[in-house]
Amino acid sequence: MSQPGTSPARGARVEARDVTRRFGNHLALAGVSLDIKPGESFGLLGANGAGKTTLIRIVSGCLLPSTGQITVDGISPASDPTRVQSRLGLVMETSRLYPELRVMAFLRFIGGARGLRGPDLGRAIDREVGRFALESVADRPIGNLSKGFQQRVSLAQGFLHDPDLVIVDEPTGGLDPVQRNDVQEILGSLGGARTVILCTHDLREAERLTTRTAVLSQGQLVAEGGTRDILGRDDVLELFRMGAETPS
């Protein structure tokens, strides 16, 4: 029950209990436990190969954990991926789009796949095209857009069905400083309305966009707490640097 005069926090709760994932002999995640609260902007910080992408693939139901359990609002993506995916928006790297499709056709496809149709689909597309300032490129093939616009398209598809949980993987990777700033501004404006999990290896990005952060290093959760506190800890930063120098 929410307190009188306050609205309940919107968004999904994500809980991970002792999640381990192996790929052959390689231990990608080693007993990770997390509790991400509804409406939280949560950072997953780590160098390349730290296990961030493996963790979000498990949360999104694309990968099964070797042991342990993850739930999204109490639903396990391992046993009921479709229900989890219906309340999840996944924003991946810009290269993971369909370059041959025009922006509107792509958004219509994603909306349709999400079960939106008719006026609802039109309204959702208009909303996201406006939110991510895609009007000028709506009829252009995605492959012809700049990286910055491609990232906006990727973000727009993730928000199309107004999900409770949005997972954003390396949103500014490969962008120039201006594009990076644009995307970060957009992401910053989305906080609070839903749970956002941001995977990044950019410390400043995490500081700017998240309130709480977990640091992964070589598959292990090495720190968790308020983003500013975490980024102020020398031991964590040292681990992060070591991880960044370790070839993945």
Added chain:
Amino acid sequence: MTGLFALMRKEFSSLFAQPTAYVVLTAVAAVTALVFFDHLRIYNQILFLYSSTTMGGFSSDEIPDYINLWDTVFFPVMETLGMLLIGAVPLISMRVFAEERARGTDELLVATGLTPTQIVLGKFAVTFGFVMLMMLVAFVYPATAIERGGLGLEHLGSVFMGLTLHGIALASLGLVCSAYTSSQLVAAVSAWALAFVLWDFAWVQPFVGEGLAGFLDAISLHLRYGSFAEGIVSLANVAYFAGVVLVSLAMARFSFDLRRVSG
């Protein structure tokens, strides 16, 4: 169903956004036309030869039975078309799943909430649609041969059905190969290899026992397809092609489960 239709629309857009589809359609139409007219030319030359030797024009009674439109033109064209499909269909099926994997969009697709079964059904349906379009384009000239040669509409239907089922079976094999790799080249080469192996086992028969030879005969594409080309529609042959499609669907669907487990 909304999701399935959205995926099918996207698959059609992606298919026709790339030159491969147009190249394959054009090549199949062009090669079929060339092969057809070449056999027709040979047939006409044979007829001319017979008419020349009799000097006073020929009557059909004097032409040997084996010189007819069916054996000289139609059947060889159908044989060639069957082989041509083995070469052409994997060029279309190779990208369907492999490209998604290579780009990493397979996970985007799964994360939209489409079930693996919907994804597989949508992709198979669109590829089958393209195969049917290819058949329509390729079948124009053979159809005129059947019509002009007086072989009848029933025969025309049987042959078209055989060609389409043959193409669909090849597409199914190609899609399975595509579902297990991120390389379009590997998908195409493995589909060609599989199709050529399944095409005809006659060469293997001297080396194996009678039982195995019978089994290999039963699973050979050529035998099943040839039966349709002769105008025979048997339930066993339709069931065979349906079986190839169903097994392929199940295997492609399984690739999604395997990926969740193996990464």
